[in-house]
Amino acid sequence: MTLAALDLTDASAAGQLIGFGLTRGARPVEGSDYRNLLDRYRTDLRFKDTVDTFAEGLGLEVLGTPRTGLVLAPEPTGPFATRLADLKTAMDAEEKLVFGLILVAVAAYAYPNEVDLDDPDTKLVDVVKLDDFIRGAISGLRAIDAPDVSNGERARTAADVYADMPSLIPTPHGRRKQGCTLRAIEIVCGWLVDQGAAREAKTLGPDTFQLTDRFRLLVADSAGSEALEVLRTARRTEVTA
Amino acid sequence: MAENEDGGGAGLPPLVSPAADATARGRWRALVLTDPIHKLVRNAAHAGVDDDVYDLRQLAMAAVDLAVASMGFAREALLEEVVDALAVLAARMQSGEEHAPRWRDVAQLVIKGLLNDAHEQRRFSYTFADLTDPGATRFDTYSFRLLSLRDTEYGPVLIASDQAVMLFLDGLDVDIEDAEAALAHVLQRQLDDERFDAAVRTATMAERTSLGMSAMLTDLLDATSRDVRSHDWLVDVPDRLGRARKHVAGRIAEEDKTLEHVQNGLDGDVSPAVRVASGQIVDLLRRAKRIHLDLHDRLVGARDVFLTAQVRQRLARRRRLRLLAIGEELFTPILALPAEPATAVVETFADRSLGVRVPRLARFDDIVDLLWAPPRQREVAEPDVEDPGDEDPTEDIQRYPEAVLRTARDVLALTRTAPLRLSALLDAAAAVDPSVVDGAVDDVVELVLLSALWAFAPDISGDDEEQAGEVDLLASGLAAGDDGTALNHPLASGADLLVTADSPASPAGELAAALSSEGGRR
Structure with a gap:
């Protein structure tokens, strides 16, 4: 296949589509420019290549085109990357672990198996239910993995850190105070909403959030495999150490 | 069971007729389809919702009806619209302003029940014991959803599954295309026999069936244009699309004929009752025809999407293997990991799952504002604002x-x-x-x-x-x-x-x- 020179109007259109993908709140409703470009991306292979290449140059990767629009994943070193550390200043090590753990738990709760990652259904996350889910997983783990007495003092595991944090510390106003896991889950859900990875689902009650296709694709095609890789390395060093 | 028949020895005829056995699976499915609704009624008791006050079964049916009925058209039923509509129905079941806060709770309860929220919105799953082979009993799992939530450009919408469409059509596990054709024949006969009341009922059912079929195909079409990976492209999808196109085209022609037939009947000298019934039939048939025309348009368009998608599927390989099970392979092992390496894993996950952030240049004004502003204590809850009450100075208790x-x-x-x-x-x-x-x-x-x-x-x-x-x-x-x-x-x-x-x-x-x-x- 010989490649003809790139049409400059295509370059402009590709840039426009990526711009829509980066804009929070841009929705490809019927008849909008965004929708037309998205349809073109879905059907016109050449345009798709142009957009993909353009995005690559910006440090982005197109993960998919669900109905809500173009889903982009940033290169971790690129200008569009989001880091956990950017979202909250002055996090200590334990806080970072708890927040990160909650994010993994959200994914595990919503998409426990491979098939769930391909399922376009939107999952709901409830703050209290998620805390129950994490604590349930921790007690399940303890039931199998009784503390190793021979080893003397056992290193504090991620499960210990989470379990040691109280579930709820109420404020005088009946809200959740900093330092409890329910508040931490609330904060993480707030981040997800800010990042367009979730929406508040007030229609179905307070504390209820609805995950978006963006989060599903990011977990499926980017975060999951990378985290698994780090996990494998960590376990390997643990075994050899 | 089969052994009992053989070894019963008393020469009794088998209790289960062969015919009953052959239809067992179909009837079992029809039975199981309604089970999630019974479950949600039972769970509602724990949430303090009285089944005698609010007819939850009817609310669940209404939710399914709304979802199925709007899938045939350009926009699906928004979650909010459905909850609102159910709240209105709930209000009719228990009127009075003092009950108003409950209405929405009841609506939420019904929707969450249909989404199987009690089990992390998984599929409803039931096990069928297959007894057709006398030698062995096989257990099959039948999993299905009723409603599911999808994120769309309009906001969250409710999608009805094929099983919900069955529920919508009296819970019968039938081939919906056959059912449509059969209903058309019945309608024709009833019209010929001038049984207009029966014909109105049949036309109503025919219209519902069209809606149901439209809902099923809409989902398939949506999946077609959205994601190639989730369907069997070689056999199943093209087959179903082809069949659907033929069927819909056939139905449009048939409906024209029936419409003409009814309208011709109206030209003659007819009683007012017949005139009213015929009017209803004409309305229903027109609606069904509109659904079919709409569907036909989309089916024709889907052919192109399907073809390009096929090309794309051949060219674009899936980039990575998707992680197997996040729960078992990632979440549980992380929990067991010592805190330090666990932090590294979850940080990697977090950095990649949070998506893009558009860098914004810090503006001088913002920085000055930041420096001026007292340190923000985000975590302190906002104080409850006291109600200042009436402004009437003579009434001020202070x-x-x-x-x-x-x-x-x-x-x-x-x-x-x-x-x-x-x-x-x-x-x-x-x-x-x-x-x-x-x-x-x-x-x-x-x-x-x-x-x-x-x-x-x-x-x-x-x-x-x-x-x-x-x-x-x-x-x-x-x-x-x-x-x-x-x-x-x-x-x-x-x-x-x-x-x-x-x-x-x-x-x-x-x-x-x-x-x-x-x-x-x-």
Whole structure:
């Protein structure tokens, strides 16, 4: 296949589509420019290549085109990357672990198996239910993995850190105070909403959030495999150490 | 069961007829489809929703109806619309404003039940024991959803599954295309036999069936244009699309014929009853035809999408293997990991799952604002705002009543004739007629005491609002001095101040006007 020179109007259109993908709140409703470009991306292979290449140059990767629009994943070193550390200043090590753990738990709760990652259904996350889910997983783990007495003092595991944090510390106003896991889950859900990875689902009650296709694709095609890789390395060093 | 038949020995005929056995699976499925709704009714009892008050089964049916009916058209039913509609129905079941907060709860409960929220919105799963083979019993799992939530460009919408469509069509597990064709035949016969009442019923069912079929195909079409990976592209999808196109085209032609038939009948001399029934049939048929036309348009368009998608599928390989099970392979192992390596894993996950963030250039104004602003304490909950209540000043409970003010003023006016000791003023205040101040003698005493203190040492820091208002106004014409006499009074102790009025005109005169217009707080 010989490649003809790139049409400059295509370059402009590709840039426009990526711009829509980066804009929070841009929705490809019927008849909008965004929708037309998205349809073109879905059907016109050449345009798709142009957009993909353009995005690559910006440090982005197109993960998919669900109905809500173009889903982009940033290169971790690129200008569009989001880091956990950017979202909250002055996090200590334990806080970072708890927040990160909650994010993994959200994914595990919503998409426990491979098939769930391909399922376009939107999952709901409830703050209290998620805390129950994490604590349930921790007690399940303890039931199998009784503390190793021979080893003397056992290193504090991620499960210990989470379990040691109280579930709820109420404020005088009946809200959740900093330092409890329910508040931490609330904060993480707030981040997800800010990042367009979730929406508040007030229609179905307070504390209820609805995950978006963006989060599903990011977990499926980017975060999951990378985290698994780090996990494998960590376990390997643990075994050899 | 089969062994029982063989070994029963009594020569009894088998209890289960072969015909019943052959249809067992179909009937079992029809039975199981309604089970999630029974479950949600049972769970509702735990949530304090009384099944006798709110007909939850009917609400669930209404939710399915709404979802199925809107899938045939351009936009699916928004979650919010469905919850609102159910709340309206709930309101009719238990009317009265005092029940209003419950209506939405009930609607939420029904929707969550249909989404299987109790089990992380997984599929409903049931096990069927297949007994057709006498030698062995096989267990099959039948999993299905009723409603599911999808994120769309319009917001979250509710999608009805094929099983929900079955439920919508009287719970029968039938081939929907066959059902449509069969209903058309029945309708034709009823029209020929001039059984118009029956024909109206059949036409209604035919319209519902069209809606159901449209809903099923809409989902397939949506999946077609959205994601190639989730469907069997080689056989299943093209097959179904082809069949659907043929079927829909056939139905449109048939509907035209039936419509013409009914309308021709109307031209002759007919009774009003027949005219009404025919009118209804025409309406229903027109609606069904519109659904079919709409569907046909989309099916024709889907062919192109399908072809390009096929090409794309051949060219674009899936980039990575998707992680197997996040729960088992990632989440659980992380929990067991020591804190430090676990942090590294979750941080990697977090950095990649949070998506893009568009860098914004820091603007000078923002930075200056940031520096000026006091440190933000985000985690402290906002204080509950007190309801200020009515603005009517006479009703302000924080304010001294008018009668108390007037009486205190009269007491303080005594100083105009001669300087008085605080103890004397307090006695005078304590001696006022309780009926004049509505029993609030203590308030008069307090006001007099505060005024004297204010006259001695005005609180100019201004941050204590309790002192402001009436007190400083009353005290503004007064001066108080401490000449060393000790105060020995049951109400106060300290120095027995000598209170004098600055000018004979104060404090009553013009201050009275100022007081009445400027009601301060205690």
